[in-house]
Amino acid sequence: MIPTEEMSARRREIEGKLKQEEETLSFIKESLEKSDQLTKNMVSILSSFESRLMKLENSIIPVHKQTENLQRLQENVEKTLSCLDHVISYYHVAKDTEKIIKEGPTGRLEEYLNCMDKIQKAVEYFQDNNPDSPELNRVVGGLEAYMGETGTAIAL
Template sequence: MVVAVSGMDSLGERAAKMKEALQKSQTITDSVVSILGSFDSRLSVLETAMRPTQIRTHAIRKAHENIDKTLKAAEVILTQFDASRQAEAKILRGPHEDLESYLEAIDQLRSNIHFFSGNKGFKSSDAVLNNANSLLAKAISKLEDEV
């Protein structure tokens, strides 16, 4: 029976140690929960403070995208104006110097007419179309005079 009492004491000691370990674990858990709660609270405050900056950053990014799109569209239009100017110079020289180049200029002029006819929202598209159509008529007349 002495052995049984000794085993019970050992079991009681182990139970006491387990209870103590569980209490320490609970204390640590409570401490970690408190720390995490503090982090969560601080993060919420930081997120609230950052929100206006995020909104401004988004607005700036959107403006940058819009500016890029506008610049690309303007580049396309300016390329058309430049091609029209080059075609005009070739057409005004006449077909007698370089017939192939002259015909390419007429094709470019037609392409520009097509472009500006499809994009009538531009402020000066009507003026460009009138000029291009007039120039095309001159180009055809010069070709007829050559034949």
């Protein structure tokens, strides 16, 4: 009986191990199915994200290009305004320097010389860029009138 008892015990042991292995196999299958489902969900989420990202990129690229164009235009406008301010300053030289030139160099020599320098630059600008400008005649005529009053000679 010992052999049948041993066999019986051995059989129960093997059946227990088999049952345990079947449970492990079942757990592994369930885990694999869950893993597959999670993988599919993740792929779906990533595909959706990629699609949205491409749509965003396609809508942002034109905005970025427009922004670059607007920045370039703004820089051009600023440069143009700066140039215009510089040119306009020549048109105001006669009026801005009139009082100091009339007073002459007495007591304010440096200021007087600065005004003379401004007038000289204005004359050069108008001679180079717009020789028929009435402003050139105004600057030169005013300067000659001022010099005539003070008795000072100037060479243009």
